[in-house]
Structures are given as structure tokens and as C-alpha cells.
Amino acid sequence: MSHSAERHMIRLDHKPQFFSFRVAGLIFHNGYLLVNRSVADRYWALPGGRAEIGESSEETILREIGEELHVEARIDRLLWTAENFFRYGEYDAHELAFYYLLHLEADFPFHESEIVHRVVDGVEVEFRWLPATPSALRENDLRPTFIAQNIDRLPERYEHCIVREGVAQKHNLGTGHD
Numbered sequence: 496m497s498h499s500a501e502r503h504m505i506r507l508d509h510k511p512q513f514f515s516f517r518v519a520g521l522i523f524h525n526g527y528l529l530v531n532r533s534v535a536d537r538y539w540a541l542p543g544g545r546a547e548i549g550e551s552s553e554e555t556i557l558r559e560i561g562e563e564l565h566v567e568a569r570i571d572r573l574l575w576t577a578e579n580f581f582r583y584g585e586y587d588a589h590e591l592a593f594y595y596l597l598h599l600e601a602d603f604p605f606h607e608s609e610i611v612h613r614v615v616d617g618v619e620v621e622f623r624w625l626p627a628t629p630s631a632l633r634e635n636d637l638r639p640t641f642i643a644q645n646i647d648r649l650p651e652r653y654e655h656c657i658v659r660e661g662v663a664q665k666h667n668l669g670t671g672h673d
Contacts, residue, residue: 504545513586518555519543520597521574521642521649524605527624528646530637531563534619538636541594542622552593563614564622566603571596573653579639580659594642596649 505516519541522529530539544559546552553570560568572595579590604611605624612622625635632643639658657664 500549503548505548506545511586513583513588515588515590516546517543517590517592518546518552518559518595519592520556520560520568520595522568522597522599522603523627524603524624526627527605527607528627528632529603529622530625530635531620531622534621538638539623539625540638541642544616553595556593556595556597560597560599563616563620564599564603564612566599566601568597568599571598574649575641575645575654575656577639577641577656577658580657581639582660592639 507514520543521541529542531542532539542560542563543556544563546555550558552573556570557568560566573593574596575592575594577590577592577594579588579592581588581590607624610621610623614620614622625631625637627646629643629646632646633640637643641656641658654665
């Protein structure tokens with residue numbers, strides 16, 4: 496993608512409807528999963544962000560991790576694609592999302608319960624590690640919820656999910672490409 500061109504996030508705001516194209520990463524360390532949230536939110540999400548026009552999902556996640564964590568990441572594989580439908584404030588949100596398994600190329604702070612990193616990206620975002628178990632991720636309100644349900648059995652080949660407010664319907668349409 497040419498960085499001299501103007502950058503535009505893939506996001507359509509037609510109140511009360513909202514569409515976005517999000518790419519997120521699963522990063523593990525010693526049985527823990529890295530999560531983040533805006534300090535204004537109560538729920539946690541996976542690190543990542545919105546894709547930009549002209550940018551592949553792989554380029555998006557590597558750019559977002561670099562911007563947010565200040566370390567480079569390497570993509571292991573695509574785990575899930577998902578069409579997520581949910582309420583967000585006053586919006587009926589529709590999100591197309593790609594979830595990649597990532598490895599960080601440098602050390603990143605680790606603590607079992609404390610906030611390990613903060614970044615201001617329009618809003619203040621905090622990062623922490625949560626035990627990578629369905630119960631711990633559910634207790635801490637990781638969204639979308641299908642991630643918690645599947646955290647202990649990551650697919651070998653990517654799966655496609657349609658998710659309506661936490662109710663996942665898997666559609667194994669993808670065969671992956673290894």
C-alpha cells in the first residue's frame with residue numbers, strides 16, 4: 496500500500512447502523528492471551544484495528560500491532576473469519592473480522608494480573624494478559640464471545656463464523672491455504 500496516499504479506514508456510519516472491517520490478533524504467552532480495552536469500556540477485546548482501503552488483512556494486523564505494541568509481529572496463520580452482528584451503544588453494528596494467530600518478534604511485558612501496556616490512539620487503551628481458558632475469558636467479558644468458547648481448540652485450518660450477539664454459527668466454508 497502506498498503510504499503517500501491518504502489513508503481511509505473501512506468504516507460506514509449510517510446511524511443507527513454501523514459497518515466496519517476489523518482485523519485482530521491472538522497473542523499467547525505462558526498460557527495467557529493478550530487483550531485490550533478502551534479505559535471507557537468494561538469488556539476486553541483482542542488487539543487489532545480497522546483495515547484501511549487498499550490494505551490486506553495481513554498488512555492491517557502487522558501495522559496495528561506495530562502501532563499499538565511498538566513491537567513487530569509475525570503471522571502464524573489465519574484462525575477465523577467472522578461476520579459479527581451486535582449492539583454497540585446506539586448502533587446496530589455489522590463487522591467483518593479476520594482473526595490471526597501471531598507471534599511477537601520481541602519481548603513484551605508480562606504480568607499475570609496487572610496492566611502491562613497503555614497507548615493513546617484517539618482514546619486511552621490498556622493491555623493485559625488473561626488466562627487463555629474459556630472460563631477466565633468469559634469472566635472477563637472478552638468479545639466476541641466465540642473466541643472464549645474456542646480458545647482451547649484453535650482450528651488448524653481457518654473457520655468462518657456468523658456471530659449474532661455472542662451466538663456463533665460455524666460455517667467451515669474455508670479450506671485454508673498452507
